[in-house]
Amino acid sequence: MQKSVVLFKKSVKALRNVGFAIIGSALVVHSAHSISTGNNLPDIGTAGLSALTLEKERDVGDITMRQIRGSYPLLQDPALQEYLESVGYKLVTAGSTPVHPFTFFLIKDPNINAFAFFGGHVGVHTGLFMNADTEGQLASVLAHEIAHVNQRHLARRMESQMDMQAATIGATLGSILLTVLAPQAGIAALQTTLAASQQMSINFTRKNEAEADRIGMQTLVAAGFDPYAAPEFFGKLAAQYRFASKPPAFLLTHPVPETRVADAQLRAQQFPRKAYPQNIDYQFAKARIEARYSGRSSKAVIQRLEQQIARKEYINKDAALYGLALAQFDDNDAKAALETITPLAKKYPRNLFLVDSLTDINMKLKQPEKAEERLKGFYGYMPDNQVIALNYANILIEQEKSEEAIEILKLYRQSRPDDLLAIQLIGDAYSQIGNTGQQYSAKADGYALMAQYEQAIAMLERALRATPVKDNIEVVKLEAKVRQYRNELARLKTL
Incomplete structure (x- = not known):
């Protein structure tokens, strides 16, 4: 789908400039990683609760996510x-x-x-997609991050530092969230804030990384992914950046010493080696990112892929052809x-990557009827799918069938109220039929999703x-x- 979010576009700033405005005055808690003792799982039912309740943790996460939407180049694809x-x-299930x-x-950023x-x-x-060779390698990283969340490492780290003064704790939360999201800037801030306890912070991080590695491996295997993908990816990063003066962001927050690679290899060896088939969806996803979001010009991508296809230097021919089609379109x-x-569409008739790209091509070639017929068929049995629902609504708007598009988007937003692209589309649809009040209301929703509540309230007043x-x-x-957005604005000061 060739459509970017522009209604609420805001220039990308470093997180220290954004400042997590809500943190300085509202959040007086600490975070990051904690202790794991022995081989048994910690009691996560109580771990971290004296520092940060689950409800409070969700509130902090919600506000942080809103700040990120307004400050980072999130990929609306x-x-x-x-x-x-x-x-x-x-992996979660x-x-x-x-x-x-x-x-x-997803964040549009070439760094790993x-x-x-x-x-x-x-x-x-x-x-990360551009540097992971297989779906298993990507899944190994996601499993590791899921383990951090489920083990409540951020909250447990806060609990370990509860003897710190409140002002220092508040400053530290900002520094640690900054470290998670923008490692270079955050580590500098964290070193300033925690100069006296820097070694303790490093030790907690190491122990939590080991715990997340272990639990992540268990999750990876349970989900049916290759356990050897984890040591393969860690080993690749360690070898690739061993002598780099500026390692990627991932290695700043997830150091990969030789012992960690060895431990991952030992864990993987508990499971038999077997062949894991390639998932064409991963190959298409990787091709899409390399063709469309790598920063290379479309002409350069076309030249490179045509050479790879001619010389048979691809990992997967279908993925190379898909990337070529995207570059040709662009x-x-x-x-x-x-x-x-x-x-490819004949070979994979229900593949969502191809459905999405064919829709763009049909629109470009002035063939909206073909796209509408195809999407209507898919929508009949998967109305909640974002690829189908958003493309279908977009096609209808392009054909000035906005009343139909609005009904689709209303239903879709019931399950995905935080989708900025859906908000933009429904705003476009209301604008097309002359409903200015609902158009402004949609813009207000977009501003609220970026914690810009004052702008959201101003838009609602225009809507009224x-x-x-x-x-x-x-x-x-x-x-x-x-009233809701005014309450949300006030709530930021009470967390």
Whole structure:
């Protein structure tokens, strides 16, 4: 789907400039990683509870996620998001009972990194896909981050430091969240804040990393992924950046000494080696990121992929062809893209990556009827799927069938209220039919999702002025939303 979120676009700033504005005044807690004793799992039912309740942890995670939406280049790509969630939730359901509902999101950043923070949020840089050779390697990193969340390492670390003065604890939370999200800046801030306890912090991190490695491996195997993928990926990173003066962000927060690689290898050896088939969805996801989000020009991508295909230097030919089709489309050659992707669509008729790309191609070639017919068929049995629902709504809007699109998006937002792309689309649909009040209301929802509540309230006030008084039900709903966002703004000061 070729559509980016622009209604609420805000320039990307370093997290220290964003400042986690809510942290300085509202959050007087500490975080990051904690102690694991022996081989038994810690009592996570009580661990960290005296420092941070589960409810408070979710509140902190929710607000942090809102700050990230307004400050980081989140990737609004339904096909990639759907794939990431499919892997993430497969791991979540295979592991121990989660302490939080999980949220997975992508950041457009070529650096190798993945991170987890309060409330079950897991972020993944596109650079991780570009450097992981297999789906198992990607899954091994996600399993590790899921273990951090389920073991409540951030909350447990806070508990270990409860003897710190409140002011220092508050400053430390900001520094540690910054370290998770922007390691170079965060480590500098953390060193300033915790100069006296720096060694203790390092020790807690090492112990938690070992615990997350162990539990992550168990989850990886339970979900049906290759256990040897973990030591393979760790070993690859260790060898690739052994002498680098500036290691990737992932290695700043997840150091990989030789002992860690060896431990991962020993854990994997408890399981028999066997062949794991390639997942074409992972290969398509990797190809999509390399073709569209690597920073290379579409012409450069086309040249490289054509050479690889001619010389048979690809890992997976179908994935190479898919990447080529995307690059051709991005180079404004939709006819060539259609010719390249058509055999793949026949081979994988229900693959969502191909459905998404074919929709873009049909639109570019002025063939919206073909895309609408295809998407209508899929929507009949998977209405909640983000690739199908968002593409279908977008096609309908392009054909000025906004009333139908609004119904689809209303239903979709019941299960995915935090989808910024859906909010933009429904705003576009309301604008097309001249419903200015609901258009402003949608913009308000977008601002709220980035913790910009004052802007959200201003938009709702505009929505109220644009809504006829006789439309009493909508007026009441808008007034209720104004009260909600004012309460949310006040709540930031009470966490």
